[in-house]
Amino acid sequence: MCRANVIYNRRLNDRDFHMALRLPKEFVDPRPGQFVMLRPAAPEGPLLSRPLSVHRFTRLHDHVVLGLLYRVVGRGTAMFSRWSSGTEALVLGPLGNGFRIDGKKQEHILIAGGMGVAPMGYLADCLRGRNLGGQRMIFCLGAKSQGELIGLERLETMGGRLHISTDDGTMGTCGTVAELLPGILGGREPEAVELYACGPPGMLKSLASSLPGDFSCQASLEARMACGVGACLGCAMTMRTDGKGVVRKSVCRDGPVFDLREICWDEIVIT
Amino acid sequence: MGVEIGSLRLKNPVMTASGTFGYGEEYAPYVDLNRLGAIVVKGLSWKPRLGNPPPRIMETPAGMLNAIGLQNIGVKAFISGKLPFLRNFDVAVVANVYGETVEEYLRVCELLTATSGIHALEINVSCPNVKKGGVAFGTDPEMIAEVTGRARGVTDLPLLVKLSPNVTDITAMAAAAESGGADGICLINTLTGMSVDVERRVPHLKNITGGLSGPAIKPVAVRMVWEAARTVKIPVIGIGGIMTAADALEFIIAGATAVQVGTANFVNPKATLEILSGLGAYMNRHGVGSIKELVGSLTT
Ligand SMILES: Cc1cc2nc3c(=O)[nH]c(=O)nc-3n(C[C@H](O)[C@H](O)[C@H](O)COP(=O)(O)OP(=O)(O)OC[C@H]3O[C@@H](n4cnc5c(N)ncnc54)[C@H](O)[C@@H]3O)c2cc1C
Ligand SMILES: Cc1cc2nc3c(=O)[nH]c(=O)nc-3n(C[C@H](O)[C@H](O)[C@H](O)COP(=O)(O)O)c2cc1C
Ligand code: FES
Numbered sequence: 001m002c003r004a005n006v007i008y009n010r011r012l013n014d015r016d017f018h019m020a021l022r023l024p025k026e027f028v029d030p031r032p033g034q035f036v037m038l039r040p041a042a043p044e045g046p047l048l049s050r051p052l053s054v055h056r057f058t059r060l061h062d063h064v065v066l067g068l069l070y071r072v073v074g075r076g077t078a079m080f081s082r083w084s085s086g087t088e089a090l091v092l093g094p095l096g097n098g099f100r101i102d103g104k105k106q107e108h109i110l111i112a113g114g115m116g117v118a119p120m121g122y123l124a125d126c127l128r129g130r131n132l133g134g135q136r137m138i139f140c141l142g143a144k145s146q147g148e149l150i151g152l153e154r155l156e157t158m159g160g161r162l163h164i165s166t167d168d169g170t171m172g173t174c175g176t177v178a179e180l181l182p183g184i185l186g187g188r189e190p191e192a193v194e195l196y197a198c199g200p201p202g203m204l205k206s207l208a209s210s211l212p213g214d215f216s217c218q219a220s221l222e223a224r225m226a227c228g229v230g231a232c233l234g235c236a237m238t239m240r241t242d243g244k245g246v247v248r249k250s251v252c253r254d255g256p257v258f259d260l261r262e263i264c265w266d267e268i269v270i271t
Numbered sequence: 272m273g274v275e276i277g278s279l280r281l282k283n284p285v286m287t288a289s290g291t292f293g294y295g296e297e298y299a300p301y302v303d304l305n306r307l308g309a310i311v312v313k314g315l316s317w318k319p320r321l322g323n324p325p326p327r328i329m330e331t332p333a334g335m336l337n338a339i340g341l342q343n344i345g346v347k348a349f350i351s352g353k354l355p356f357l358r359n360f361d362v363a364v365v366a367n368v369y370g371e372t373v374e375e376y377l378r379v380c381e382l383l384t385a386t387s388g389i390h391a392l393e394i395n396v397s398c399p400n401v402k403k404g405g406v407a408f409g410t411d412p413e414m415i416a417e418v419t420g421r422a423r424g425v426t427d428l429p430l431l432v433k434l435s436p437n438v439t440d441i442t443a444m445a446a447a448a449e450s451g452g453a454d455g456i457c458l459i460n461t462l463t464g465m466s467v468d469v470e471r472r473v474p475h476l477k478n479i480t481g482g483l484s485g486p487a488i489k490p491v492a493v494r495m496v497w498e499a500a501r502t503v504k505i506p507v508i509g510i511g512g513i514m515t516a517a518d519a520l521e522f523i524i525a526g527a528t529a530v531q532v533g534t535a536n537f538v539n540p541k542a543t544l545e546i547l548s549g550l551g552a553y554m555n556r557h558g559v560g561s562i563k564e565l566v567g568s569l570t571t
Pocket of ligand 1: 035050074077119221
């Protein structure tokens, strides 16, 4: 757990924020898809830390800067939104397994629903860092409406191709991001593309059912967490094993990234 | 700082609580395991257990509810896959034992007794989140005495019995464990609780009810430790909402020989070590030479 200071905490719309934290240089470079557990240094707020994905990461001479993108949904995130420059925080991480990047794949398709865009920003940075960016990246972004399409400007500057859907049709195609996919995958070879997805469970589930049989997809799951390190087994999700049955895996330690087809949807609460 | 519980010698009284510290390895990057009084590992059953379906946890005011359902890899996989790592450390390893039947408890105890690297057994008769065994045993003094007595018959390891607070009279349960031959009793396990999502009108946990832990339960735990320590002659290990050295001291002064730290590990992975150094600072400040002088030093 290391001490961090808020550099800035900007409001992006009604309920979304972008926060940058300054951390000591000992903080190791995250892999894309990894997350941190965040809490205030002062004894206030909820008991447990809250998991947030690494959205940006910059290593500087004597410190590092961690960028987080978050949505206010409850008590913990509401507290984060009240932090300002200088606020002291505690950060545990980077945690989890993250996305695998296969440099041999021709195209990388990044699918994000709502706040699912948070890990995709850093994944795109990492792809670019390995010369897999530009036209080799395809972004599929979905949101409730135009106002909630966050991180768009930055992704636009990355040179990837952009597909957008909104539930209310205020921007891009009217519908969900899962509905965009068959059109994009048509004509592409499963071996040539890598798919990465993050978003609410409902979106991931419809993605799983609309994904053509021979494509696979790395999906980042969410779960309520207590420890973040695999000790409490509170974040377990049910996964299929090769034909034999089910196992429970910890989202924090075995995930948060899983093979989309491995996820057993029967036991996932979709709100 | 050293304390004894039967023949179990601990270099200090700060232990980890079962189910909150995994198998030790999860926290090894953050905590020097050699410095702990003991590591109590996640509850072990004979066969691997899937545990309860998700969601399994929910934060509540000053605490959390959990219904893990004793998910674990089974005692054999623990011995082959997890124990070798723990043997690298100079720390007492306590195995928390669970069974659906008395026979299952005994099989697990026998196997662990025959294994090197286990320093004590903690019989869990208090898990509120499983249908059989667990708290079903822990609310009946006769069952506690029977499970303890029969475990005593199959092991020469120090035997601890972990009690449930979900009872009317904790002293009857503590006395039953003592009469069964326990070397120490540990309390408390979690208090059964429930929380409701009012928007969706469903319970927050799939299991509906769960076990409450964290600061919210501390006063209940201190009271029960005090009552139990006045009733039995064997050492009592205090558990429940310990976040700081001051919390640990409340238990020790009320009668606990040692303490276990649970939920606090989630909040701060270094909680155990910070509690330990806080105990040292307190002893210096009060001119206390041995932690044992503090045990049960409450004046009323
Ligand atoms: C690996 C991982 C990465 C995440 N990354 C981000 C991110 O980059 N940006 C972001 O905004 N959010 C992210 N989340 C979700 C975020 O952790 C939750 O929104 C947050 O914990 C809610 O806390 P709260 O106190 O504000 O809400 P609470 O009051 O605890 O809950 C409000 C609502 O959110 C639900 N909720 C609570 N915790 C979680 C959770 N961990 N996952 C999903 N739903 C939850 C509750 O069931 C409830 O419906 C991530 C979650 C995980 C597991
Ligand atoms: C997530 C979780 C899992 C637990 N698993 C076990 C277990 O396997 N066996 C057991 O005897 N107690 C278990 N407990 C109970 C704790 O060991 C401890 O008795 C209880 O949490 C109270 O202490 P605390 O308030 O410090 O957490 C668990 C508690 C939590 C929070
Ligand atoms: S949050 Fe504790 S095991 Fe995942």
